[in-house]
Amino acid sequence: MSLTKKFDKDKLILGFAAPALAILAALVITSLIILATGSDPFHAYEVMVDFGSKSDSQVWIVNKATPYYLSALAVAIGFRMNLFNIGVDGQYRIAAFFAAVVGGALTLPGIIQIPVMILVAMIVGAMWAGIAGLLKTTRGVSEVISTIMLNAIGASLIGYLLQDGRLAEKEGNLIHTPYLPDSAHFFEIPTVPKPIYGFVVIAALAGAVYWFGLNRTRFGFDLRTVGRSESAAQASGVNVKRMVITSMVLSGAMAGLVGMPTLLGVSYNYGTDFPTGIGFTGIAIALLGRNHPIGMALGALLWGFLDRTGTQLEFEGYAQEIVGVIQGVIVLCVVIAYEVVRRYGLKMQQRKVGEELAAQAKSDKAEVSA
Amino acid sequence: MANHDIHLSVRRGTVHALCGENGAGKSTLMKILYGMQKPDEGTITLDGEQVSLHSPADAIARGIGMVHQHFMLADYLTVLENVVLGAEKLHGIGDKARAKIKEISDAYGLGVRPDVLVEDLGVADRQRVEILKVLYRGARTLILDEPTAVLVPQEVDALFDNLRELKAEGLTVIFISHKLGEVLSVADDITVIRRGTTVASVAPSETTPKQLAELMVGSELPSPETRESTVTDTPMLNVEGLRLSATDPDGVVRAVLDGITFTIHKGEVLGLAGVEGNGQAELVEAIMGMRTPSEGVVTLDGADITQAPTRKRREGGIGYIPEDRHRHGLLLEAPLWENRILGHVTEKPNSKGGLLDNKAARVDTERIVREYDVRTPGIEVTAASLSGGNQQKLIVGREMSHQPKLLIAAHPTRGVDVGAQAQIWDQIREARHEGLAVLLISADLDELIGLSDTLRVMFRGRLVADADPATITPEELGSAMTGAATGHLEHVEDGGDAATDTAADSNDTEREGGDSA
Numbered sequence: 051m052s053l054t055k056k057f058d059k060d061k062l063i064l065g066f067a068a069p070a071l072a073i074l075a076a077l078v079i080t081s082l083i084i085l086a087t088g089s090d091p092f093h094a095y096e097v098m099v100d101f102g103s104k105s106d107s108q109v110w111i112v113n114k115a116t117p118y119y120l121s122a123l124a125v126a127i128g129f130r131m132n133l134f135n136i137g138v139d140g141q142y143r144i145a146a147f148f149a150a151v152v153g154g155a156l157t158l159p160g161i162i163q164i165p166v167m168i169l170v171a172m173i174v175g176a177m178w179a180g181i182a183g184l185l186k187t188t189r190g191v192s193e194v195i196s197t198i199m200l201n202a203i204g205a206s207l208i209g210y211l212l213q214d215g216r217l218a219e220k221e222g223n224l225i226h227t228p229y230l231p232d233s234a235h236f237f238e239i240p241t242v243p244k245p246i247y248g249f250v251v252i253a254a255l256a257g258a259v260y261w262f263g264l265n266r267t268r269f270g271f272d273l274r275t276v277g278r279s280e281s282a283a284q285a286s287g288v289n290v291k292r293m294v295i296t297s298m299v300l301s302g303a304m305a306g307l308v309g310m311p312t313l314l315g316v317s318y319n320y321g322t323d324f325p326t327g328i329g330f331t332g333i334a335i336a337l338l339g340r341n342h343p344i345g346m347a348l349g350a351l352l353w354g355f356l357d358r359t360g361t362q363l364e365f366e367g368y369a370q371e372i373v374g375v376i377q378g379v380i381v382l383c384v385v386i387a388y389e390v391v392r393r394y395g396l397k398m399q400q401r402k403v404g405e406e407l408a409a410q411a412k413s414d415k416a417e418v419s420a
Numbered sequence: 421m422a423n424h425d426i427h428l429s430v431r432r433g434t435v436h437a438l439c440g441e442n443g444a445g446k447s448t449l450m451k452i453l454y455g456m457q458k459p460d461e462g463t464i465t466l467d468g469e470q471v472s473l474h475s476p477a478d479a480i481a482r483g484i485g486m487v488h489q490h491f492m493l494a495d496y497l498t499v500l501e502n503v504v505l506g507a508e509k510l511h512g513i514g515d516k517a518r519a520k521i522k523e524i525s526d527a528y529g530l531g532v533r534p535d536v537l538v539e540d541l542g543v544a545d546r547q548r549v550e551i552l553k554v555l556y557r558g559a560r561t562l563i564l565d566e567p568t569a570v571l572v573p574q575e576v577d578a579l580f581d582n583l584r585e586l587k588a589e590g591l592t593v594i595f596i597s598h599k600l601g602e603v604l605s606v607a608d609d610i611t612v613i614r615r616g617t618t619v620a621s622v623a624p625s626e627t628t629p630k631q632l633a634e635l636m637v638g639s640e641l642p643s644p645e646t647r648e649s650t651v652t653d654t655p656m657l658n659v660e661g662l663r664l665s666a667t668d669p670d671g672v673v674r675a676v677l678d679g680i681t682f683t684i685h686k687g688e689v690l691g692l693a694g695v696e697g698n699g700q701a702e703l704v705e706a707i708m709g710m711r712t713p714s715e716g717v718v719t720l721d722g723a724d725i726t727q728a729p730t731r732k733r734r735e736g737g738i739g740y741i742p743e744d745r746h747r748h749g750l751l752l753e754a755p756l757w758e759n760r761i762l763g764h765v766t767e768k769p770n771s772k773g774g775l776l777d778n779k780a781a782r783v784d785t786e787r788i789v790r791e792y793d794v795r796t797p798g799i800e801v802t803a804a805s806l807s808g809g810n811q812q813k814l815i816v817g818r819e820m821s822h823q824p825k826l827l828i829a830a831h832p833t834r835g836v837d838v839g840a841q842a843q844i845w846d847q848i849r850e851a852r853h854e855g856l857a858v859l860l861i862s863a864d865l866d867e868l869i870g871l872s873d874t875l876r877v878m879f880r881g882r883l884v885a886d887a888d889p890a891t892i893t894p895e896e897l898g899s900a901m902t903g904a905a906t907g908h909l910e911h912v913e914d915g916g917d918a919a920t921d922t923a924a925d926s927n928d929t930e931r932e933g934g935d936s937a
Binding site for chain 1: 616708710729730731732733734735740742747748749750751752753754758761762763764765766771774775776778795796797801802804805806
């Protein structure tokens with residue numbers, strides 16, 4: 051029994067070692083970079099912590115982290131199955147666009163209107179990602195290539211439809227889809243000085259569903275099995291092709307939610323100023339959070355914090371790009387640190403099992419305590 | 421930790437066999453001798469001079485060469501190119517090298533042709549290329565890691581002739597094996613390793629396979645014999661006219677399985693003999709539903725499963741011990757209890773409804789570990805950290821835990837030590853007693869003959885011969901495996917040797933002809 055527990059403890063320590071190591075390394079490297087630009091890194095960190103902990107910053111960070119988190123979940127579904135869905139970016143944009151179009155055309159009570167829009171977004175996202183899944187299973191096209199292409203196609207499609215007289219209207223310099231009716235505004239959590247989007251609740255729910263679905267259901271086991279070994283999955287009775295399509299569809303459906311906090315909570319339309327690039331941020335956060343629902347939540351908050359405090363650094367005479375550098379360095383460090391820690395963990399375990407068995411053999415008593 | 425108190429002394433110009441169970445520490449010892457691993461203490465003396473080997477390059481420089489169990493050859497290069505690769509400085513890459521290869525090949529009777537592509541060579545020829553590679557680099561001591569694992573009996577004999585040739589020229593061969601018959605027939609000295617330490621050095625003339633096995637495991641030699649028949653009249657698996665086509669890399673469609681028809685009854689073990697790559701793997705995958713046959717009907721216990729997906733077949737009672745456990749039987753980076761779920765996720769105790777029952781799966785894994793003697797400190801360790809034999813015991817335990825009607829066992833005891841082997845044989849026999857039908861595929865002909873009630877021989881995707889395991893010998897079976905004999909094989913009391921020799925010859929020519937076509 052004691053040994054089983056020890057393995058768990060080691061696992062836990064190793065689990066935390068990787069992100070801690072990565073962030074520490076990232077801090078050291080960025081400090082060196084700031085030093086090289088002739089500024090004081092410690093003052094920069096002080097400014098960031100000071101500014102980031104202000105209450106309006108906190109609200110801002112949570113609001114920013116919500117779509118990041120959803121995006122990371124979408125990417126993580128693919129990762130767990132060894133699929134690299136780079137297309138979350140295109141998926142959420144095209145999903146949000148069509149949800150906005152449908153939402154703008156309807157005037158239903160909120161209790162129906164909002165679910166309808168969310169559903170539309172999820173279906174559109176799922177279909178867009180499903181194309182990549184189909185291409186992979188029928189034609190053997192790598193999902194990395196097809197999803198990145200679909201990003202470009204999606205952007206062009208939105209560009210074409212988002213024009214005055216087509217599906218959009220003009221308002222000053224901006225072109226956007228018609229405003230959603232008031233009934234379609236999502237609830238807010240009243241905080242001071244600004245409210246937190248209510249969609250954070252949906253995001254938390256999505257995280258819980260993600261965890262439960264993957265770790266506690268048969269389907270999740272099949273999906274993880276494919277991710278670990280396609281050949282073993284096939285031999286165990288998983289239809290690998292169908293699983294590829296299913297997981298792409300699920301990933302796309304999750305991606306469909308990414309634009310919703312913005313659409314239902316801030317902009318109330320899809321316009322040329324709708325945020326882009328969240329899909330790529332999601333990749334970084336999924337890596338940072340190790341596909342774990344809590345890890346990714348922390349990662350999303352960290353990203354929000356860096357985004358927020360980066361703007362403040364500019365006022366203090368630092369280059370604003372320094373935050374981009376920190377983020378990039380963190381991702382690199384994370385990937386390296388995880389691989390190093392993973393290998394070390396495997397090796398350590400193998401050695402321990404060997405030692406344990408040798409000790410057993412020596413005492414020559416077949417009694418296995420564990 | 422893997423090795424301690426190892427004392428091994430090898431005389432020059434001899435074949436020295438090193439035998440021991442899997443995980444006994446043979447490979448570790450060889451890695452130390454070949455400079456791949458450093459010993460914590462102790463010395464290595466070569467020709468009276470104490471040496472320390474830091475890398476394989478060191479070992480090669482001192483005339484120690486190693487032929488690995490898995491060949492390290494580039495398929496699309498010629499034999500000559502493979503041999504000179506990495507040793508270009510010795511004799512260049514041109515005619516001088518070719519002449520040297522010829523010279524070595526003739527001197528030791530290896531029969532290597534330098535300008536043939538390696539991909540066109542059979543397993544035995546590839547092995548000779550590996551040996552030549554080592555000799556080309558000037559090795560005087562050769563280490564061969566389980567060289568016979570991939571060979572049929574006739575090829576094993578040819579290899580042993582080569583080894584005797586090497587010995588006659590004053591070279592030293594260290595030969596690792598756990599096949600006792602082979603060890604006794606070729607070795608001049610035998611050292612037995614058990615649990616990481618040398619337990620005995622014996623001369624083959626003074627020992628028997630039984631005694632050797634006892635030294636290896638400290639217990640009696642298990643035998644795969646099952647003599648009282650439990651075969652019933654009720655068919656369990658029926659395969660009718662199965663045909664499977666595959667497209668090879670050149671885009672040519674070939675039939676990898678053709679006209680396969682057989683029946684396995686309840687309580688029957690059907691043994692399938694054949695040189696690897698003659699369609700056995702494809703047949704298993706077709707029965708498991710991992711490949712779709714172009715013709716034919718598969719019936720399990722009266723139900724037509726020809727179109728059923730793999731999961732339905734598993735739920736329907738097919739247990740599967742795959743040939744390649746790392747690729748098809750395990751999730752190496754997952755803990756043991758998740759590996760216990762693998763393949764049976766829809767069955768009890770692993771899940772209820774659509775939900776996993778992790779707790780019950782864990783409890784049941786503990787039971788398997790206990791009942792099947794899987795040596796592990798716990799069920800939370802990854803499958804990768806277990807030794808091969810223990811991984812296999814876990815797989816056998818898992819598959820047997822779902823009361824299979826049909827067990828497909830592909831090389832169930834490959835890479836498994838003698839103790840575990842006996843246990844797995846027992847399990848198969850016991851289940852067969854209770855009406856299990858078994859399709860057994862094995863390269864170990866003793867195992868095949870000992871366990872089976874019926875024997876079939878597979879050659880180039882067809883079932884070409886059948887035999888009665890009660891009378892047939894491995895040699896006779898071997899000649900059918902090379903395509904030299906077909907139909908019902910009768911045991912011949914006299915002149916058996918002569919027949920086998922011709923079979924081996926015709927095999928060589930046939931293989932060349934077949935590959936170049």
